[in-house]
Amino acid sequence: MDILKLISYSIIPVILTVILAYGLIKNVDLYGLFAEGAKDGIHTAVGIMPYMIAIFVAIAFFTASGALGMLEHLFSPICKILGFPSELLSLLFIKPVSGSGGLAVVKTILEQYGADSYIGRAASVMMGSAETIFYTIAIYFGVTSVKKSRYVMISGLAAYFAGVAASVIICKYI
Amino acid sequence: MMGYIWAGLMIIGIMTALFSGELEALNTAFFQSCEDAVFFTIGLAGIMALWSGIMNIAKGAGMIRAFSKAARPILRYIFPEEKNEDTLSLIIMNMVMNMFGAGNSATVFGIKAMKALDRSNHHRKTASNTMCMFLVINMSSVQLIPLMIMKIRSDAGSLNSVDILIPTIIATSVSTLTGIIICKFFERRT
Numbered sequence: 001m002d003i004l005k006l007i008s009y010s011i012i013p014v015i016l017t018v019i020l021a022y023g024l025i026k027n028v029d030l031y032g033l034f035a036e037g038a039k040d041g042i043h044t045a046v047g048i049m050p051y052m053i054a055i056f057v058a059i060a061f062f063t064a065s066g067a068l069g070m071l072e073h074l075f076s077p078i079c080k081i082l083g084f085p086s087e088l089l090s091l092l093f094i095k096p097v098s099g100s101g102g103l104a105v106v107k108t109i110l111e112q113y114g115a116d117s118y119i120g121r122a123a124s125v126m127m128g129s130a131e132t133i134f135y136t137i138a139i140y141f142g143v144t145s146v147k148k149s150r151y152v153m154i155s156g157l158a159a160y161f162a163g164v165a166a167s168v169i170i171c172k173y174i
Numbered sequence: 175m176m177g178y179i180w181a182g183l184m185i186i187g188i189m190t191a192l193f194s195g196e197l198e199a200l201n202t203a204f205f206q207s208c209e210d211a212v213f214f215t216i217g218l219a220g221i222m223a224l225w226s227g228i229m230n231i232a233k234g235a236g237m238i239r240a241f242s243k244a245a246r247p248i249l250r251y252i253f254p255e256e257k258n259e260d261t262l263s264l265i266i267m268n269m270v271m272n273m274f275g276a277g278n279s280a281t282v283f284g285i286k287a288m289k290a291l292d293r294s295n296h297h298r299k300t301a302s303n304t305m306c307m308f309l310v311i312n313m314s315s316v317q318l319i320p321l322m323i324m325k326i327r328s329d330a331g332s333l334n335s336v337d338i339l340i341p342t343i344i345a346t347s348v349s350t351l352t353g354i355i356i357c358k359f360f361e362r363r364t
Contacts, residue, residue, distance in 0.1 A: 060207035061183065065199070066191070106323065106326060120327075130313065146295075150364075160313070
């Protein structure tokens with residue numbers, strides 16, 4: 001097993017061990033805390049279900065009707081120039097707008113092209129490399145009196161595209 | 175905004191199906207996708223519950239607080255204008271929570287932080303530098319372990335669902351660094 005893989009596979013067990021050991025040393029109610037947090041996690045999952053259904057249906061319509069294929073076809077010359085795989089276009093568009101939408105698109109891509117293919121891996125990395133820009137702006141500025149967000153949007157988009165470019169390039173080599 | 179995109183996707187899909195004669199596929203997709211969405215979300219519930227539970231232990235044991243303390247010096251550089259210690263610790267808590275994929279708790283701290291920043295900005299209509307930087311870091315947030323994606327990957331038959339971990343950490347760092355640099359650039363220009 002090569003070293004990168006070893007590190008990757010160790011991260012989760014190490015974090016689990018450290019947290020549990022820390023909890024044991026501090027003598028906290030491990031089981032109670034776990035259950036309390038887990039309940040919260042389940043609420044989150046159930047909470048996103050309506051959005052998931054909405055997005056899944058929309059994406060299924062868009063894909064099954066052939067509209068997605070047409071879109072990819074339309075943009076493929078630009079993608080070719082930039083060296084961006086046109087299979088990832090739908091993810092590129094939906095990710096900044098909707099997190100659950102992005103997740104649904106990644107699922108579709110993985111099923112279509114295979115999870116371990118280049119496209120599948122690049123999609124997974126892209127999904128994990130950035131947040132939902134517009135959603136974050138709306139939520140966080142929503143609680144303040146700010147009306148002018150200045151350079152937030154442009155910086156966020158730049159960070160997003162940098163992350164996308166990095167994903168597409170890194171997956172070619174690692 | 176999401177409303178327009180959502181309706182747009184559906185209507186364009188339906189129109190395209192009408193013209194290309196894919197109506198049958200559209201009907202199949204209609205029933206199939208609803209079911210898929212439910213199974214998919216229920217499948218995610220397990221991993222979300224497990225991780226939220228573990229993170230709650232870390233929080234309860236004071237581990238996240240310890241992390242926050244360690245991150246202070248870096249924060250001073252990124253947010254030079256923010257002097258209030260309480261606000262800074264809210265910001266750190268938000269980042270640490272994000273890093274460990276506890277999105278819900280992260281949002282709670284983030285919103286508290288934004289409210290505090292709004293006060294130190296005297297409720298002006300224009301965002302402060304600290305606000306901009308905080309949000310941009312948030313948007314390009316570094317999540318150390320993209321558990322949900324790994325779950326989707328293994329569901330899709332990946333033999334190596336964890337294999338994307340390091341590429342993800344690199345990509346997300348590139349994105350966050352780019353965000354910080356661009357923010358600093360705009361900060362100096364204004």
